[in-house]
Amino acid sequence: MKASTAPLKLSNPDKLLFPDAGITKFDYVKKLHDLAPFILTYTKERNITTIHYPDGVNGKSYYQKNIPDHAxxxxxxxxxxGIDHIIIDTVESLLWMGNMAALEFHIPFNPIGSPDNPDALVFDLDPAEGQPFSQVVEAALIIRQNLESIGVKSYSKTSGATGLQISIPLGRKLSYNHARELNLFFARYFTNKxxxxFTIERKVIDRGKLLYFDYLQMWKGKTIICPYSPRATKTANISTPVLWEELEKGLKPEDFTLHDIMPRLKQMGDLYKPVIGSGLDDGIKNLVQSLKKPNA
Structure with a gap:
């Protein structure tokens, strides 16, 4: 990670980007600087999609993938x-995006150098409207228990909004097609059991009060919220990796915000790093082999 050396002229530093949390643009860029070592781990080798809120979280927003002429x-x-993508690979580029009121950073499931192989299987748990986060946690723990029973190690993080995401390292050893087959296998398994x-019904109106097990989001060209990215919520939540033990004790997305995330990261480090740094999970390797057997 490069040190920030380029000058940054901050525009409208007193503008409130998160009014309810009392966070101005100056505060936000300062907090991005603190988060940089964690965010850049996941953005530095990936084309990024950002969501900008020029007038703060209560105003209008726009998506950005391509580099603007004024960059x-x-x-x-x-x-x-065909798109000239921004790559956030330095502290100064992250801070520049902060000055542009980029409040969310979304990344693809693979780095640029591995276009056909995702880092991990990802189960995106999306609650129904009005469904309490405690039920999302309970569902995630059920998934983890089942995965452990077949020797699969998984990692979890809050989306920072309303859901949870569960990841299983693949070490970029499987293609997107193969990974999608495994995601579908697990989706059917959990919805049947x-x-x-759980539901895999794509139409929101047909999901009822069931938790949506989104196995389709993990795909080439699609994105997921970056670990440690802020979210455009009133409380300035952060998409935060969490320990399973923490989920067992109970937590909520608002427990991790721009105001209080740094002491946690200084103490616990990057809990999500094994997702992109580990090889193919042994349990997944064994599952793939068993599914290849004629009578599996």
Whole structure:
């Protein structure tokens, strides 16, 4: 990670980006600087999609993938599938995006150098409207218990909004097609075993009060909220990796915000790093082999 050396002229530093949390643009950029070592781990080798809120979280927003004409020379970019994507690979580029009121950072499931192989299987647990987060936690723990029973190690993080995401390292050893088959296998398994908890119904109106097990989001060209990215919520939540023991004790997305995340990160470090740094999970390797057997 490069040190910040390029000058940054902060525009409207007193503008409230998170009014309810009392966070101005100056505060926000300062907090991004603190978060930089964690965020850059996941953005530095990936084309990024950002969501900007020029007038703060209560105002209008817009998505951005391509580098704008007014971007300074120190902003990295790369042409991918006809789009000249921004690459946030330095502290100064992250802070520049903060000055542009980028409040959310979404990343693809693979780095640029591995376009056909995702880092991990990802189960995106999306609650129904009005469904309490405690039920999302209970569902995640059920998934973890089942995965442990077949020797699969998984990692969890809050989305920072309303859901949880569970990841299983693949070490970029499987193609997107193969990973999608495994995600579908697990989605069907959990919805069949726990039909009163999970659904894979894509139409929101048909989900009822069931938890949506989103196995489709993990795909080439799609994105997921970056670990340690802020979210455009009133309480300035952070998408935060959490220990399973913490989920067992109970937590909520608002427990992790721009105001209080740094002491936790200084104490616990990056809990999510094994997701992109580990090889293919042994349990998944064994499952793949068993599914290949004629009578599996």
């Amino acid at each position: 300074p020379d120190y902003i990295s970019h790369r042409m991918i599938d 726990y039909p009163k908890i």
